[in-house]
Amino acid sequence: MASNPAHVTAYAEGEVREQFVFCFHARIIGGRLRTSSRSKEVAFADSDKLGEPNIHPSVRMRIDQGLAERAAPYVG
Numbered sequence: 001m002a003s004n005p006a007h008v009t010a011y012a013e014g015e016v017r018e019q020f021v022f023c024f025h026a027r028i029i030g031g032r033l034r035t036s037s038r039s040k041e042v043a044f045a046d047s048d049k050l051g052e053p054n055i056h057p058s059v060r061m062r063i064d065q066g067l068a069e070r071a072a073p074y075v076g
Helices: 057-067
Strands: 002-010 016-021
Touching: none
Parallel strands: none
Antiparallel strands: 002 016
């Protein structure tokens, strides 16, 4: 779980909000990737290739925390 008052997102349809995020470890069991009105592109990436795309710093922080495999959840 993470919240950052400095991370405010403005969507194309005019909605503006501060992000509050729960992140979970998961495994793929089926389905297919697809975009939505809030995503321009979706893809799977190897963790060693995550430095290549343009990632917002707060999203990068969540990825790094997930890859750290902590014994306890990060709350901050």
